[in-house]
Amino acid sequence: MTTGVRRRMGVEERRQQLIAVALELFSHRSPDEVSIDEIAGAAGISRPLVYHYFPGKRSLYEAALRKAAVDLAARFEEPREGPLGARLLRVMGRFFDFVDQHGPGFAALMRGGPAVGSSATNALINSVRQAAYEQILAHLGIDEPSARLQLVVRSWVSLAESTALLWLDGRRVPRAELELQLVHDFAALAAVSAAYDEGMAGVLRGMLAEEPADGPFGDLVSRLVGLKLAPVHGS
Numbered sequence: 001m002t003t004g005v006r007r008r009m010g011v012e013e014r015r016q017q018l019i020a021v022a023l024e025l026f027s028h029r030s031p032d033e034v035s036i037d038e039i040a041g042a043a044g045i046s047r048p049l050v051y052h053y054f055p056g057k058r059s060l061y062e063a064a065l066r067k068a069a070v071d072l073a074a075r076f077e078e079p080r081e082g083p084l085g086a087r088l089l090r091v092m093g094r095f096f097d098f099v100d101q102h103g104p105g106f107a108a109l110m111r112g113g114p115a116v117g118s119s120a121t122n123a124l125i126n127s128v129r130q131a132a133y134e135q136i137l138a139h140l141g142i143d144e145p146s147a148r149l150q151l152v153v154r155s156w157v158s159l160a161e162s163t164a165l166l167w168l169d170g171r172r173v174p175r176a177e178l179e180l181q182l183v184h185d186f187a188a189l190a191a192v193s194a195a196y197d198e199g200m201a202g203v204l205r206g207m208l209a210e211e212p213a214d215g216p217f218g219d220l221v222s223r224l225v226g227l228k229l230a231p232v233h234g235s
Contacts, residue, residue, distance in 0.1 A: 022061070069127055078090055152193050
């Protein structure tokens with residue numbers, strides 16, 4: 001039973017409450033569809049009081065996106081222990097946990113939403129991509145990546161992002177399959193690059209050196225071997 005007495009919050013505590021409320025609303029609907037009145041009502045305060053803490057909806061929106069970006073970037077962190085394929089699969093599981101729980105908010109973060117064109121919003125998006133890129137290089141144990149490896153890792157990060165956005169539009173492919181497919185995609189991108197560059201071939205050999213037969217990379221090999229492809233005929 002409530003007493004009707006509201007505890008007074010400090011400035012930072014109230015700001016964090018409003019950010020959390022906005023994030024929750026953005027998780028279920030596009031930020032374009034959420035009004036300041038709704039945010040104020042969900043926080044249990046008046047509309048003018050929201051403006052006391054944030055000068056406008058855009059300011060609150062960017063603060064909410066900043067918090068979401070920090071959370072999303074942290075999903076790529078993983079102890080450097082065990083086979084790489086299993087590590088990447090756990091990363092993809094946490095990544096899709098975020099996407100699943102914060103669908104509209106994730107889409108708004110990666111597409112820009114009402115703050116599209118804002119340098120602050122673009123910086124947030126780039127910070128998530130850069131954090132993911134750096135984490136993958138750390139998993140590979142490489143401090144100074146070659147141009148080809150940079151291309152592979154950045155292409156894979158972009159692929160994970162675009163795959164998640166497409167998946168949100170109807171969720172027509174089972175999530176677990178997409179998580180595994182993205183791990184396979186990373187190996188495939190590395191393998192294709194290795195066919196052109198000895199340095200990348202060395203990276204690929206390192207990736208596969210300690211992979212168990214029943215791991216994600218071993219699973220990819222089994223699937224490829226099981227395919228019955230027609231031979232390619234020369235002209």
